[in-house]
Amino acid sequence: MSATALDSPDVDVDPGLQEQFDATIAAERRIEPRDWMPEGYRRTLVRQIAQHAHSEIIGMQPEGDWLLRAPSLRRKAVLLAKVQDEAGHGMYLYSAAETLGADRADLTDRLIDGRQKYSSIFNYPTLTFADVGVIGWLVDGAAICNQVPLCRSSYGPYARAMVRVCKEESFHQRQGYELLLTMMRGTPEQRAMVQDAVDRWWWPSLMMFGPPDTDSPNSAQSMAWGIKRHSNDELRQRFVDMTVPQAAFLGVTLPDPDLALDPSTGRYRFGAIDWEELKRVISGAGPCNAERIARRRAARDDNAWVTEAAIAYARKHEARS
Amino acid sequence: MSARAGWPLYEVFVRGKRGLNHVHVGSLHAPDDEMAVHAARDVYTRRNEGVSIWVVRADAITASSPDEKDPMFAPSGDKVYRHPTFYEIPADVPHI
Amino acid sequence: MHEETVYDALDTTHGGGGQWAFGTGFDDPLAGVELTVPDGVDPADLGAYCLMLGDDALVLAQRLTEWITAAPELEEEVAFGNTALDLLGQARLLLTRAGSVGVLGRSRSTATDSIPDEDALACFRDPDEFRCTGLVAAGNGDFAQTMVRLLAASTVRLAVFARLRASRDPVLAAVAAKGVHELAYHRDHAARWVLRLGDGTPESHRRAQAGVDAVWPHLADLFTATDVEARLAAAGVAVDPAGVGDEVHDVLTTVLTRATLRVPGRPADVVPRGRTGGHGPELSALLTTLQGLARRHPAATW
Numbered sequence: 001m002s003a004t005a006l007d008s009p010d011v012d013v014d015p016g017l018q019e020q021f022d023a024t025i026a027a028e029r030r031i032e033p034r035d036w037m038p039e040g041y042r043r044t045l046v047r048q049i050a051q052h053a054h055s056e057i058i059g060m061q062p063e064g065d066w067l068l069r070a071p072s073l074r075r076k077a078v079l080l081a082k083v084q085d086e087a088g089h090g091m092y093l094y095s096a097a098e099t100l101g102a103d104r105a106d107l108t109d110r111l112i113d114g115r116q117k118y119s120s121i122f123n124y125p126t127l128t129f130a131d132v133g134v135i136g137w138l139v140d141g142a143a144i145c146n147q148v149p150l151c152r153s154s155y156g157p158y159a160r161a162m163v164r165v166c167k168e169e170s171f172h173q174r175q176g177y178e179l180l181l182t183m184m185r186g187t188p189e190q191r192a193m194v195q196d197a198v199d200r201w202w203w204p205s206l207m208m209f210g211p212p213d214t215d216s217p218n219s220a221q222s223m224a225w226g227i228k229r230h231s232n233d234e235l236r237q238r239f240v241d242m243t244v245p246q247a248a249f250l251g252v253t254l255p256d257p258d259l260a261l262d263p264s265t266g267r268y269r270f271g272a273i274d275w276e277e278l279k280r281v282i283s284g285a286g287p288c289n290a291e292r293i294a295r296r297r298a299a300r301d302d303n304a305w306v307t308e309a310a311i312a313y314a315r316k317h318e319a320r321s
Numbered sequence: 322m323s324a325r326a327g328w329p330l331y332e333v334f335v336r337g338k339r340g341l342n343h344v345h346v347g348s349l350h351a352p353d354d355e356m357a358v359h360a361a362r363d364v365y366t367r368r369n370e371g372v373s374i375w376v377v378r379a380d381a382i383t384a385s386s387p388d389e390k391d392p393m394f395a396p397s398g399d400k401v402y403r404h405p406t407f408y409e410i411p412a413d414v415p416h417i
Numbered sequence: 418m419h420e421e422t423v424y425d426a427l428d429t430t431h432g433g434g435g436q437w438a439f440g441t442g443f444d445d446p447l448a449g450v451e452l453t454v455p456d457g458v459d460p461a462d463l464g465a466y467c468l469m470l471g472d473d474a475l476v477l478a479q480r481l482t483e484w485i486t487a488a489p490e491l492e493e494e495v496a497f498g499n500t501a502l503d504l505l506g507q508a509r510l511l512l513t514r515a516g517s518v519g520v521l522g523r524s525r526s527t528a529t530d531s532i533p534d535e536d537a538l539a540c541f542r543d544p545d546e547f548r549c550t551g552l553v554a555a556g557n558g559d560f561a562q563t564m565v566r567l568l569a570a571s572t573v574r575l576a577v578f579a580r581l582r583a584s585r586d587p588v589l590a591a592v593a594a595k596g597v598h599e600l601a602y603h604r605d606h607a608a609r610w611v612l613r614l615g616d617g618t619p620e621s622h623r624r625a626q627a628g629v630d631a632v633w634p635h636l637a638d639l640f641t642a643t644d645v646e647a648r649l650a651a652a653g654v655a656v657d658p659a660g661v662g663d664e665v666h667d668v669l670t671t672v673l674t675r676a677t678l679r680v681p682g683r684p685a686d687v688v689p690r691g692r693t694g695g696h697g698p699e700l701s702a703l704l705t706t707l708q709g710l711a712r713r714h715p716a717a718t719w
Contacts, residue, residue, distance in 0.1 A: 034384060057491070064486045068479060071711040072536045072719045073509050076482075077502060083485055084498030088364050091491050095348040098330060104350060105327035129710060129719070161347070168368075179719065186717050295486055303489035305624070306560050309617025310352030311326060316616065317353070328490065349492055352613070359606055360492035363499050 025226050030156035033099040041225050044218065045155055046102050047116070048227060053093035054111045054118035058292050060086045062126045063135060071129060078175050079132060085172070089165045096157040112297045120278060121204050123286030130183060130193035131201070136176015138198075138205040138243065144169055145239045146209065154226030177246070184251050191251075198247070199255045206270070207278045209236040215275075240268045329378055331357040333365050336373035343375050351376075446510065446595040451587045454518055458652055463586060464520020465548065465645045466655050468538070469692055470577075470592075471511030472549035475539055476700070477570055478504035479707055480557055489560055496606060500567070503599040510592050512538045522546040529716045540711035544701045550691040552635035554700040561614045561621065562628030568607035569632055572668045573639055575600040576661035585653040608672045615676025626678055636665075637684035643692045662686070 017036040024031060031037055060083050067083060070076035094104045110116040121139055126132065147166055153159040183190040210216060210232040222228035230238075240259075247254050258271035280286070328350040334343035346365050351357035357376040365371065454460050481501040488494040515521075516534025524541035532541070552570055557563045578600055581593035614625040640662035642650065649655030666683055673680045690696075711717075 060486050060494075067482050067485055068706050069710050070719075071540070071714065071717070072533070073475075073505060073512075073539055074536075075719050077505050077509070080482060080485070080498055080502055080505070084367070084495055084502070087491050087494040087498070088367065091349060091364055091495075092347050094491075098348065103327070164347075182718060186719075187714065189714065190717055299487050299489070302487075303560055305618065305620050306489040306614070307328065307352075308326065309621030310356065310613045311328065312621075313613040313617045314353035350490065351492065355609060356492075356613075359609065360496070363496045364492060367495070367499070 025154055025224075028152075028154075028226070030159060031154055032156045040221070041227070042100050044222060044225070045158065045227060046097055046100050048222075049093055049097040049100075049158055050102065050107045050110070051117050051119075053090045053097060053107070054116060055122065056086045056090035056093060057111075058118045058122045058296070060090075061292055061295060062122055062124070062288075063132055065126050066129055066132050069129075070132075075129075075132075075179065082136075082172055082175065085168050089168070092161040092164055093158075096155075096161045099157045108296070108300060112293060112300065114284070114293070117282065119208060120281040120286060121208050122292060123281050123288045124200070124204055125287050127200070128193045128197060130180070130190070130197035133176045133179035133183065133194065134197040134201045136172050136174075137180055137246070138176075138201050139208065140169060140172040140176060141243060142205045142208045142239050144173060145235050145242070149229035149235075152226075152229060158227075177250075180250055180252075194250075195252050198252045202255050203273065203277075204281075206236055206240070206273055207275075209233070209239065211275065211278070212273075237267060240270055244268050328352045329380065331361070331376045332379050332382065333357075333361045334375040334377075335361075335365055335371040337370060338372055343373065348379065349376075354378075446591050447588065450591045452517065455585045455587075455652075455654065458586070458649070458654055460518040461520060462645050462649050463654065464515040464518045466649050467511045467515035467518075467589075468520065469548040469643075469646075470574075471508045471515060471538075472547050473553050473570070473574065474504040474511065475508035476547070476549045476703065477553040477567075478502075478508060479703055480553065481563075481567070483557055484563065500603050500606070503596075503603065507592060507596050507599070508539070509535050510588075514588050514592075527712070527715050531716065531718045532711075536711065540708040541715070544696050544704055545694040547694065547696060547700060547704070548692055549696075549700070550635065550639055550689075551697070552632070552639065552691075554691060554696060554703065555632075555635060556699050558628060558631060559624055560610075561624040562631055564607050564610040564614065565625065565628040565632045566635075567603060568611050568672060569636065569665075569669060571600050571604040571607060572665050573661065575604055576664050576668075577656045577658065580656040580661070583653075584655070589654065604668075611672055611678075612676045615673070615678040622677065625676065629673060629678055630681060633681040634684060637687045638689045638691065640665075641686050641689055643689050646692075659686075 018038070021031070021035070021037055021041075024035070031041075063079060064083050067076065067079055070079055094102075094107060097107060098104060107116065111118065126135070144166065147162055147169070150162040151159055151166055153162065180194050183194050213219065213231045213233045216232055219228060219231060223231070244254065244259065244261075256271045258269065260269055261267075262269050281289070284290075329352075330348055331351055332348050333346050335346045336343045349357065349360050349364055351360050354376065358374060361374045361376050362371075366374065454463055478501040481497050481504070484497045485494060485501075488497055512535040513533075516538060521534065521537060522542045523546065524537040528537035528541040552566065552573070555566065557566075575597060578593040578596045581589055582597065584590045584593065611625060614621040616622070640658045642657050642659055646655050646657060650657040670680050711719075
């Protein structure tokens with residue numbers, strides 16, 4: 001979808017409807033599914049919510065790779081509960097998209113065909129069990145920074161889904177940090193695993209907030225519509241400020257020689273992000289893009305007969321009753 | 322729309338605890354009513370949030386349409402006496 | 418905010434990490450339960466029996482977890498997760514009980530003291546020390562075979578646990594009391610799927626029947642008591658599996674018949690294999706995955 005398509009004004013719209021919509025947004029009240037809304041608003045929301053839902057579902061895989069191999073039964077249970085939550089969160093979000101007239105099966109097709117994106121962070125591999133902890137700490141931490149403001153999104157079903165997601169995710173970040181604390185108190189190999197995982201995930205986590213504000217074409221409109229509440233750079237800075245002291249407490253080094261407290265602002269300055277890498281990963285050249293999508297495709301195609309069987313059964317039994 | 326025939330959409334309502342109304346919590350896809358209740362239990366009460374679940378096919382819900390919003394809801398908009406805050410009660414009256 | 422009321426139970430201030438420790442329930446099922454071994458019971462027998470029931474749950478949980486990110490619909494991802502978490506919770510209680518009465522096999526020859534008993538038993542025992550049945554150790558097959566196996570395994574386990582609630586061992590009785598609710602749900606969920614697949618499309622019917630035919634031979638060694646079970650059953654601690662065979666076959670026959678599936682003849686009872694450590698390559702492969710990381714770090718805590 002091009003930016004111009006989003007920005008083009010709706011034709012033949014009763015000006016009263018547009019005024020009512022604008023007034024609702026201006027008053028910080030919620031837009032609900034059956035309200036009139038500009039077509040661009042609807043499409044932007046569907047795209048953003050679907051991308052968010054896809055990220056939850058694809059996000060099950062990097063950690064899911066460790067479900068069968070978790071080194072203790074407690075960690076296995078925690079990780080299973082977490083990965084299961086991600087499936088649930090994907091469902092809440094697809095639900096919100098469906099209130100806008102989208103269809104979950106169609107959105108899944110778009111994901112698998114590459115017509116819709118998901119967060120590029122999930123295209124990196126999880127090489128050791130420390131990655132499970134670092135994903136909880138950094139990736140979920142970044143996600144929480146992004147998501148908490150969305151609980152006030154102008155679109156009611158999205159905001160309500162995010163309230164639920166954020167409440168459930170509070171344990172995700174904590175379990176990750178707790179695992180890392182435990183590993184840092186463990187053997188030298190465990191400590192090395194943690195540092196190595198931090199080295200690999202730090203920069204991709206910063207990229208999760210999206211391109212810099214100077215290069216974020218749709219941001220201004222999304223902010224005006226109340227779909228987005230803070231700029232990418234603002235949220236990224238908030239995340240860095242929050243995370244640096246946690247890294248110190250943990251005893252790991254963040255892989256950025258330029259990272260330093262700016263005494264005049266009380267905030268941390270950090271080094272330049274390699275945006276070319278982000279573009280490569282988003283455009284499909286990440287280490288695991290093909291694998292992630294192949295797994296979703298297999299889940300859909302190999303089990304289509306199950307979905308069909310349940311429908312056939314329901315039809316037979318409706319007809320009989 | 323997808324070429325595949327998907328499961329229909331169900332809306333899910335959960336009674337959080339005794340004494341509360343069922344509240345809409347979201348939706349899911351299921352092939353039939355029974356499976357919808359199962360899926361609702363699995364998805365929406367993972368943390369013991371509910372004591373009772375209702376599911377209803379989304380296409381079975383009749384809703385007031387936005388165009389009707391004003392005529393349907395405006396009449397009660399001025400009946401402030403239906404709302405408890407309409408009544409001024411001295412602050413020292415207990416349990417009201 | 419009105420909708421907040423639904424989420425009151427999510428308040429993290431009450432939960433802490435403990436709520437993730439046992440299945441999907443929040444209560445410690447052993448709170449206030451007497452932990453001493455009942456009079457006249459050999460702790461080695463009690464521990465061995467806990468391993469039988471615990472290993473069944475652990476191995477089936479691992480099999481169900483293999484479906485995560487590969488299930489037919491997102492609703493089923495979540496359902497697989499719930500069932501696996503319930504079974505994992507049962508496994509942890511039972512392995513911990515086995516360890517607490519001193520039954521640890523050869524696990525402690527490699528696992529250091531920092532590793533809890535449940536993990537020593539799960540990750541540091543060799544395949545021949547596992548006491549699970551072939552029914553749970555077998556590979557998943559397709560979704561139909563997975564659901565037929567879940568139906569069979571949860572029917573057997575529910576029948577055993579229903580009786581185990583009256584065990585003279587208070588820990589087994591408590592584990593069973595919690596487990597029957599979980600298992601009744603697992604059985605119900607599996608049965609609904611078997612009905613839909615058996616009586617769905619020609620393809621699903623064919624696959625469901627193939628699943629039944631693949632699972633059925635594993636019922637042969639479930640209903641003969643091992644010496645341990647016989648001694649403990651006589652002492653009022655364990656359930657004699659011979660006493661549940663008829664009930665299990667009645668339930669399975671009812672479901673399969675309603676699902677328009679052919680019920681294979683009841684296999685003749687044979688001496689237990691898995692319960693005495695006789696396993697095939699499928700269990701070894703499963704354990705290689707489950708145990709690999711823990712075994713590479715025998716002095717680590719996680």
